Amino acid sequence: MVLTVLLVVTISFVVVRVIPGDPAAVIAGIDAAPERVERIRTRLGTDRPIAVQYMEWLGGLSRGELGTSLTRNRPVSAMIAERLPITATLAGSAFVLTLLIALPAGLLAAIRPHGLADRALGAFSHAGLAIPDFWVGIILLLIFSVTLRVLPLFGATTALHYILPAVALAVSRAALLARVVRASVRAELKKRYIEGIRARGVYGARLLWCHVLPNAMLPVITVAAVQLGYLLGGSIVIEQVFSMPGLGRLILTAVFQRDFPVVQAGVMFIAVCFSLINFAADILYTIADPRIRSAR
Amino acid sequence: MSRYRRRGDRGILYIAVAILIAAALSALLVPVFSPYTPTEQNLELRFAPPGSEGHLLGTDEFGRDVATRLAWGAWAAAQTAGGGVLLAALIGVPLGVAAGLERRVLDPVIALVVDAALSFPGVLLAVAIIAVLGSGAVQVSIALGIMFAPLFARTVRAETLSVSQEGYVEISRGLGTRTLRRICMHIVPNVLPNVLVIATSSFAICITIEAALSFLGLGSAPPQPTWGLMLRDARNYLSVAPHLAILPGVVLGLCVFALNTVGDALSEYLDSGHPDTSNT
Numbered sequence: 001m002v003l004t005v006l007l008v009v010t011i012s013f014v015v016v017r018v019i020p021g022d023p024a025a026v027i028a029g030i031d032a033a034p035e036r037v038e039r040i041r042t043r044l045g046t047d048r049p050i051a052v053q054y055m056e057w058l059g060g061l062s063r064g065e066l067g068t069s070l071t072r073n074r075p076v077s078a079m080i081a082e083r084l085p086i087t088a089t090l091a092g093s094a095f096v097l098t099l100l101i102a103l104p105a106g107l108l109a110a111i112r113p114h115g116l117a118d119r120a121l122g123a124f125s126h127a128g129l130a131i132p133d134f135w136v137g138i139i140l141l142l143i144f145s146v147t148l149r150v151l152p153l154f155g156a157t158t159a160l161h162y163i164l165p166a167v168a169l170a171v172s173r174a175a176l177l178a179r180v181v182r183a184s185v186r187a188e189l190k191k192r193y194i195e196g197i198r199a200r201g202v203y204g205a206r207l208l209w210c211h212v213l214p215n216a217m218l219p220v221i222t223v224a225a226v227q228l229g230y231l232l233g234g235s236i237v238i239e240q241v242f243s244m245p246g247l248g249r250l251i252l253t254a255v256f257q258r259d260f261p262v263v264q265a266g267v268m269f270i271a272v273c274f275s276l277i278n279f280a281a282d283i284l285y286t287i288a289d290p291r292i293r294s295a296r
Numbered sequence: 297m298s299r300y301r302r303r304g305d306r307g308i309l310y311i312a313v314a315i316l317i318a319a320a321l322s323a324l325l326v327p328v329f330s331p332y333t334p335t336e337q338n339l340e341l342r343f344a345p346p347g348s349e350g351h352l353l354g355t356d357e358f359g360r361d362v363a364t365r366l367a368w369g370a371w372a373a374a375q376t377a378g379g380g381v382l383l384a385a386l387i388g389v390p391l392g393v394a395a396g397l398e399r400r401v402l403d404p405v406i407a408l409v410v411d412a413a414l415s416f417p418g419v420l421l422a423v424a425i426i427a428v429l430g431s432g433a434v435q436v437s438i439a440l441g442i443m444f445a446p447l448f449a450r451t452v453r454a455e456t457l458s459v460s461q462e463g464y465v466e467i468s469r470g471l472g473t474r475t476l477r478r479i480c481m482h483i484v485p486n487v488l489p490n491v492l493v494i495a496t497s498s499f500a501i502c503i504t505i506e507a508a509l510s511f512l513g514l515g516s517a518p519p520q521p522t523w524g525l526m527l528r529d530a531r532n533y534l535s536v537a538p539h540l541a542i543l544p545g546v547v548l549g550l551c552v553f554a555l556n557t558v559g560d561a562l563s564e565y566l567d568s569g570h571p572d573t574s575n576t
Contacts, residue, residue, distance in 0.1 A: 007412035015424045130553035132504045134511055135545035138531060142541055146534045226417075233417030237508045241531065252512060255427040267424045271416045278415070 004275050012268035013057050016260055043070075066269075067261035069254075076265040079250060087239070087246035091231040093162055094169035098227060101174035103220075106181025107208070113186065121178055128175020133234060137168035137241040154243035165242045169234060173227045180223045184216040218289055225281030229274035312557035315550050319370050326367030334368040334521040336360060343537040354539050357529060362540065365521040366547055372522045373551075376433050376515070377502035380440025381495050387441060388448025389491060393483055395449065396456025397475070406453070410446040419508055426514045433516040436509050443505075444498045451494055452487050459486040493563040500555035507548055523548050 060067065066076040105124070108117040144151040144164060152161050188194070189212060197211055236248030243249075247266060254262035327334075331350075338359030346354040346362075353362040395406040413421065422439035429435040459465060465482045473481075509515045510524030518525055523544040530540035 003408070004411060004415060007408060008415050011412050011416070012424065015421070016428055126553060126556070127549070129556055130500075131545065131549040132507060132552075134508055135527065135548065138527060138534075138541050139545065141531075142534050142538050146538075229417040233420040236419060236423060237512060240512055251423065255423060255514070258427075260427070263424060263427045267416070267420055270420055274417045275415045 005272055008271045008275055009058070009061060009268055010054075012264050012271065013054055015267075016264040066265035069262050070259045071254075071257050072259075076262050079262065080247065080266060080269055083245060083247045083250045086244055087232065087235050087248060090162055090165055090169070090235055090238070090244065090246060091228065094166040094173070094231050095224075095228050097166055097170035098173045098177055098231075099224065101170060102177035102181055105174070106178040107185060107213075109178070109182045110185035110189065111208075118182075121182065125175040125179050128172045131172065133168050133172045134237045134241050136171050137165060137238055140164045140168055141241070155245075161242070161244070165235075165238045165244065168241070169231055169238055173231065177220070177223055177227055181216070181220055184219045185212060188212045188216040214288070218285060221281055221284055221288060225277050225284075229277050232270050232273055308557055309561050312554035312561075315554035316558065319547075319551050319554070322367045323370035323374060326364060327371065330361065330364040330367070332361040332364045334360065334365045335519045343533070343540075345537075346539050346543075353543055354537070356526070356537070356540050357533055362526075362543060365526060366523070366543060368521040369523040369526060369544065370547070370551070372433065372516065372520065373503050373506055373548075376437050376506045376522075377440065377499055379434075379437035380444065380502045380506075381499050383437060383441025384444035384448050384498065385491060385495060387445035388450075389452050389487070391445070392449040392452025393456050393479060393487070395453040397460060397479070397483075403453070406449060410449055413442075413446045419505055419512075422505065422509060423512075423514065426509070431514045431517070433520075433522075436506055436515045439509075440502050440505060444502065447498060448491065448494060451490055455487045455490050456483050459483055489566045493559060493566065496555060496559035496562060500552045500559065503548065503555070504552055507544075 057067075064077060066080070068074065069076055069079060072079070105117070105121050109115075109121040110118075112118060141153065141164060145153040151164055152158065155161055194207070194211065197207060202211070232247075235246060236252060238244075239246045239248040240252060247270065251263060251266040253259075254266065338355065341348075341351070341355050341359040342357055344351050344355040344359070346352070348354055351361050351363070353366065356362055356365070391406050395403045416424070421443050422436070425439040425442060426435050429438060459482065462482075465478065468478055468482060506515060507522070507524035507527070510522045511528045512524075513528065515524055516522050518529075526544040527541060530537070530544070534541055
């Protein structure tokens with residue numbers, strides 16, 4: 001776990017700093033005076049050896065410092081803290097929505113294989129996997145904000161602003177998760193012990209709630225955690241569609257402005273969150289499954 | 297796993313193949329036979345709706361022919377995504393074979409790098425790479441290649457591991473066949489079918505990501521006709537010309553759906569044909 005986070009931190013550093021190319025020269029422009037390039041290089045700290053830069057980056061991280069923005073001259077950590085609530089709210093509501101769609105849909109489809117609900121889910125997941133979420137966002141804007149005019153167009157000032165982006169993000173994630181729920185419940189229903197429980201006269205909803213679901217949820221937890229992480233990363237594109245000033249937009253603006261400290265810290269922040277979520281899912285997994293607990 | 301044995305699913309597969317053939321044909325033929333070029337402007341005929349005379353799918357904000365631009369977009373998407381998949385395979389397959397054969401040092405190291413690379417969700421890694429390389433179609437291909445290489449490495453590693461434990465490979469090792477020859481003769485032919493399946497499904501995802509990245513303005517620069525850029529421009533004209541937002545997404549969705557379906561069928565076919573290789 002610690003190793004993964006350290007690697008993620010390192011990769012964020014390597015990608016931005018070590019890939020050939022001089023950030024200082026890029027920032028200064030093509031025909032800048034050499035002294036100006038040198039000045040920026042000193043400010044970035046890229047004139048020192050890579051190993052020293054790396055140790056400084058790690059040292060800063062341990063103190064919670066992520067560097068200073070080149071264009072705004074502010075600590076990056078403050079900028080991230082400012083934008084995080086928007087992205088977190090968006091990802092969180094999209095995640096709840098994903099679960100609300102995926103769990104019932106997957107369950108209904110699993111109870112009656114090849115039934116109406118199963119075929120509907122099949123079509124939904126095919127479509128959800130093929131259609132990119134940002135296009136879903138654009139179409140939702142077209143329908144609800146431009147044509148029907150019931151929801152606000154751009155921005156993130158009211159709760160209403162979050163509805164469309166959350167739906168856009170949730171559709172494709174739910175398509176995938178519902179497939180997992182379906183497969184997992186199906187597999188559980190085929191096991192021998194279910195026959196035994198049925199023989200004892202437990203049927204229908206009671207069988208599902210008390211016996212099938214707790215066991216079938218295990219693979220779902222893992223996949224759901226990955227989905228939550230992808231919601232954080234995927235919000236870069238959706239925030240752009242809906243002009244929401246979140247974390248993704250911060251990173252994207254920084255990319256265009258060549259503000260490397262912000263890109264490096266923002267990317268690392270999301271990736272570390274993703275690793276932590278997966279780690280939390282592993283813990284949840286052991287709590288949910290007594291077999292793993294006793295095996296330890 | 298007998299989904300494609302049912303008749304309805306076979307129908308879907310035929311539809312998917314038809315979509316791919318249609319996409320390939322229009323990507324090849326429209327650039328040659330269309331009376332318009334993708335960047336040719338006609339400011340007297342802006343925002344013509346689909347079905348207008350001379351413009352089957354209408355025109356955009358500069359009066360450019362949407363059908364022509366979509367076909368060129370297919371070409372651009374195939375090039376960028378194809379380049380990405382090719383690069384991913386070129387990086388990932390050797391790493392996977394190496395990790396599967398040399399289990400003491402290389403395997404854990406490669407596994408660690410793969411895990412770490414996979415902990416950058418979605419387009420994040422690609423955005424970081426493009427931040428350094430600068431935006432453009434080639435850069436997007438490179439970013440896609442780096443993004444998808446771990447996927448290839450992981451699958452090929454598992455496959456190499458199971459193949460190298462097969463009796464005949466063990467025997468060949470016992471007979472003193474050199475490692476390189478063993479890789480070429482036994483490992484690679486066994487690994488290739490699975491690489492093909494992954495390549496197909498990653499190609500579909502790469503097309504989506506390419507569109508997303510050029511939508512963000514990180515791919516080819518305007519006036520290049522790519523689906524992502526078309527959607528980016530269309531976002532400003534939603535109320536005037538909704539067809540500009542709808543059409544590129546529909547074409548993109550159909551192509552990705554078709555590739556996914558063909559990829560599924562391919563893996564199903566390989567699974568049923570070679571029961572030993574299905575345990576990845």
